[in-house]
Amino acid sequence: MGLSQALSTAMSGLRATQASIALVGSNVANAETPGYVRKTVIQSAGVTGDYGSSVLLHGVDRQLDQYLQAALRTETSGAAYADIRSTFLQNLQGVYGNPSETGTIEDAFNKLLTAFQGLSTSADSPSARIGAVNAAQTMAQTLNTTTQGIQNLRANAEMGINDSIITANNAMAQIAFINNQLQNNGKTDAATASLLDQRDQYITQLSALMDIRTVVNDLNQVTVFTNSGVQLVGTEAAQLSFNPQGTMTPNTLYNPTDPTKSNVGTITINFPHGGSYDLVSTKSIRSGKIAAYLELRDDTLVKAQAQIDQFAAALSSSLSDKTTAGTAAPASVLPQAGYDLDLTGLQSGNVIHVSYKDNTTGITHNLSIVRVDDPSVLPLSNTATLDPNDEVLGVNFSGGMASVVSQLNAALGATANLQFSNPSGSTLRVLDDGATNRSDVLAASVTTTMSSLTSGNPQLPLFTDNGGLYTGAITANGAQVTGLAGRISVNLGLLGDPSRTIVFSTSPLTAADDTTRSDFILTQLQTGSYRYSPQTGIGTTAAPFTGTLLNFAKQFISQQGEAATSAKQLADGQSVVLNTLQKKVTDASGVNIDDEMAHLLALQNAYSANARVMSSIKQMYDTLIQAM
Template sequence: MSINSAAYIALSGMMATQVQMSVASANISNAGTTGYTEKTAQQEAVVNGGVAAGTTITGISSSVDAFLLKSLIASGSDTGAAKTADNYLDQLQSLYGTTGSSDSSGTSLGNTIASFEAALSSLESSPNSASLKENAVGALDQVVSQLRETSAGIQQLRGNADRDIAKTVSDVNQQLELIGTLNTQIQQASAAGQSTADLVDQRNTALQAVASEMSVSYYTTSSGALQVYSKSGQALVDSSVHELSYTPASTVTSSTTYSATPPSGFSGITVNGIDITSQLGSGSLAELVTLRDTTLPDAQTQLDSLASQLASTLNAVSSQGTALPPPSTLTGSAEVTAGTALSATGTVRFAVADQSGNLVSYQDLDLSSYSTVGDLVSAINGISGLSASIDSNGHVVISSTDSSDGVAINEMSSSVGSSGEGLVQWLGLNDLVTGTSASDIAVRPDILDNSSLLGTSILDSSASPQTGAQVLSPGSSTIADDLYSAMIGDTKFSAVPGIGATTSSFADYAAAIVSSVATQASQATTTYNNKQALQSSLSSTMSSESGVNLDEETARLSTLQNQYSASAELLQVLNQMFSTLLTAVQSAVA
């Protein structure tokens, strides 16, 4: 071997070692970089005509277990969904307040209802007490206000989820665009014979980011390009990038829903005009849709069940009573017209009484004699001292013609329609609360402003009462007793999502609602912790197989430095030999 050949071999070794040192240094400096994998420089011997001619670096690559990467990506989808569910259900649980060990502690619905029950219990002993009426009305207002606030909070969470869907779609699109850009760079680098390892790392990181938001499938083409598809098979990245499209709703209420077919309150998540909302699989984007369209509406349904049954039960009792002094006007809450059919039986008593509850006039009406609401209104108009009409909102209005007197009604044996409600309840003439759902339930405004209008008296139903006789008793506890009994007694609740059909008190049903949400939140936390642990385990396995081991890289760098020094010394020796040989040749010629 000539000195020149030996020098070239030493020089090529130095150059190859220098590249390997550079790779090792990059490994060390990027050890903490997310998605970075250990790089290795492939070194090969150069042989010319069967004679060793040095060494060269043929490429820089990293080794990633394809099966492990696929498992990690699938785990990312599940973890993304679990994290989103845990976050939102924790917020949902906080809307319901905290439970306490006694009726006076805690802020949950059950505790608030228990406070109302306690106020009614006190009212039973002194049903005409102004302060106790005020306490009862105030406690009821706390109950219905909490129902409204919780309902509003649920809808706010749905609105937040909808906006998060729009943001997540934007994030997914950014990662898809990055994958498309990296595909181009990888193909260009490969064609130029350059390393693509770092670019592939970046692309895998972007792919994992997409997978954490929605389920995807993928494969790498022979040209090195990565193609990505949604769970339903819609291309997200192929020869071009196909972005997701979504427009958030301007407002979100309990009536705002998603439908794959128009009309729909929420728009669909589309790719190339194709709606994939119901085909997202797992991931945070899919979970946000589930929360917005299923989980949170189910919570709203539970609240609505409580609110509607509470309104119906309280109004059924309050319709049997009247305030003392009696109100000069009663306005119904039901919407009717003069032509609305009246399918009713039994007798109802309408009376005019003075401020002390003494009878001014009255008449018992046989409801089977009237076929429409208009017929009934005309009959009421015929009672001395009363006027009746249907206002522009479709509500029956009954007033005393003398402003110093008031109106009192006893439902007696009246029964309207298949439900068998008394006439007063059917028309909503003496409701205690208004509204039919958790979003709009409220104490009747005039009672909230003036608690003396809380009807705890009952119009005398005895036969042929005499004018001037007291027909409204201030000392009767019947209505207060009935209200208390209705609250603590058994009420039938139909099955709703998360809670089966049951018979219980209102406080117990409220506790069941809170418990249902708490259970969901606890399960979501457990699921997230489990999914996160699995993903962490897979990440650790991936890191151990493809990540950077600082100790190994540091030792390798030290070895390479020694190799570089040895090659440099060899080259120096060869240079000295060549110089000595050149001097000898020059001397011989001279």
């Protein structure tokens, strides 16, 4: 090897060593910088003939394990989802409170029972009457407060979605911007490696918001998709839009069957070259913070509201609804037989019950005829009465009894072989088909909501819907039960005159020590058994949960407690997995100061060696020149 070749080799070694030392300095300086990936020089030996002649520099390499990075992003999404759910469910537990504490639903209900037990013991005591009314008011206020707490959590979820969309749009715009910078420079130098670090940070930020996957091309540009296949960003970024609704109420709901009827915010992706896509109705976001917020807002917290609404509805109806059996139809209708039902006081949502046997098939049918005053909601679903054995028929009562009879005969005359008529006033007569004996009416009754405190019946509208009767009505605005817990209140008549907790008749006047009404209320609250909607997440349509009011309250409070505990355990587990993966990524890609210092020492030695070679060559050249 000649002196010129040796000098060239030493100089290339110096250049390579200087480049490596500069990267070591950058690595050490950024050891604590989030997202920084350790970098090394890409180099190889230049060969001339059979000998290495120089060190060739090809750029800068990031010490990154792509598999670990992809796994980390997946777990980042899962951990963010689990953490948001855990936080909200813990907060929901705070809304319900500890059952052993005062101010909870269970505590208020137990005090209500105690107050009416005291009233039945001392019916003529003014203080016992006032105490019963005050306990009822506390019960209503507790349900009001719980509703407000749940809706505040839903509003927080809505705000969380909005904030996440803003963050996602910024991250996607930055990813696209860096993609375009990479397209323009086509290099693998330190500046390019720094851009890749920045882009990875934005991708990781995006992965905390939603589940994503990435595809990298030959120019190191990345295309980001949701796991469902929707492209979010390439060299251009899509734009996510969200229309937050602000204040949340129990009636502010997402409609999965017809999203256009929803009155909560939805997420739309608008593509760079036109077109848009609803990410909520298509369930395109399946993990990350956004998925958690959506699930909480539209499902978990809606079920929580449904639970206390069902409790409020059962509480109200159990005291105000009276079921009256029909009277046998007169002999003048023979050979037909059936019942006459007095529909006086029948309210929208009240039910007429008819049990009949189809003698052709031998099947007994339980028919529930529901009064409807808004025909736009017809036909009603069989789930309208919560009884899985019911066949529900909604009938529009807004046209009067003649219209009701016409509708019933049209719906049931041919199929059930029943005949309906209105012999007088508000009486509804239901008969079988007589001599042909294809059907038999087995029983009939009507359930009405008492509107008066002194109707002569123990039933009373102790609890009202913001001052009006709760009847279970269904209208175009939704079911009356929705949000009832937020509107339930004690009857103003009772607040003005607590004696009505005992006095249920003024003619004749109920005796001051008569416990008929207080005993009825206590029995309904303590041992009455009711069905609850499967929309609460408890029970199913085929087998709805049935039990006392206290049993139902304990059931849903216990369920929420278990859900919060499970969510906390899941979040803790996800955190462990995420931290483990993060450590592996840090070990593989992060900066270890001790390793860098050892590498720096080796580079300094190499630099010195190359410098000595150059110094020796200089001396040789000097000697040759002097000898000439």
